[in-house]
Amino acid sequence: MGITNSSANELVSQLYVHHHSWIFNFLRRKLGCTHEAADLTQDTFIKVMLKDNLKEVVEPRAYITHIAHGVMVNHVRRKEIEKAYLECIKHQPESEYYSPEAKAIVLETLFQVDEMLDGLSAKVKKAFLLSQLEGLSHSEIAHEMKVTVSSVRKYIAKALLHTLKKRD
Template sequence: MAYFSNPPLGDSLEQVYHRHHGWLYGWLWRKLGSREDAAELAQDTFLRLLSGKPADVLQEPRAYLRTVAHGLVVNHWRRRELERAYLDALAARPELETPSPEQRALALDALMHIDAMLERLPAKVRQAFLMSQLDGLTYARIAAELGVSERMVKKYMAQAMLQCLLLNIQ
């Protein structure tokens, strides 16, 4: 679907915002069930538009806004899911080991970076890495599961480990 046209159509960002913000907010509210989250993601959607293509070349503003907003909703849900899993893991720890709010924020940020890195990996590389790191499987077992050679699993692991090093999480 073409979201942009070559000749400008004349709508400024302000016009696009005034014409479509209410609709986008309503669409997000129905998706998220939260007025606060809908307002935040609507603003983020327009910020993406502001930093991307000029609004005056949008041919289908609602389709473009919905596509951008959908990506933000997916990221929002993924972040919530990671936060929930992290908080569940924290709840299982003894209270003396509970990290500070700052440590929690840093850990959640690191998890988001790791999740984004994993999503960018090719499927078999991601699967091999997770089977090794989370399930503790040997390379031979991973090779059998994925239907590839052990040598290929080593290549997959090297590729995944390189991406981990490139994350540069502090």
């Protein structure tokens, strides 16, 4: 076991040495920011390092690009959510959500939930959000969205199943 572990470490450092600079440049080009690119390069390698089947990777360059791309997409989405969030609380300067802790926790939850909802159609998403966030009943949602109650139930079931599958 010691041998496999140290050779895994060896592998990670080799990957790092060979791929660090082009990944960094790739991310800097995409993001236009040296600082963010450096952070995301770091995140990319942490992800690579935590994989246990690293040895089976045949095309390291493609593999790392794939991971870096995922890290970047997440980052962009996170920024988008943060922007929408700040926009939202801008008009409530007294809001308790201004504290850094509350902001961090709410943002993280928003991010996770947004990812869980990703891929749903606008109608399904809306019906689900109205039920979960506004606490509206099925018929209230039906009224709001001008659809039948049985459609609302289908939408909610669909959304819930989708989020459950995303968790796995």
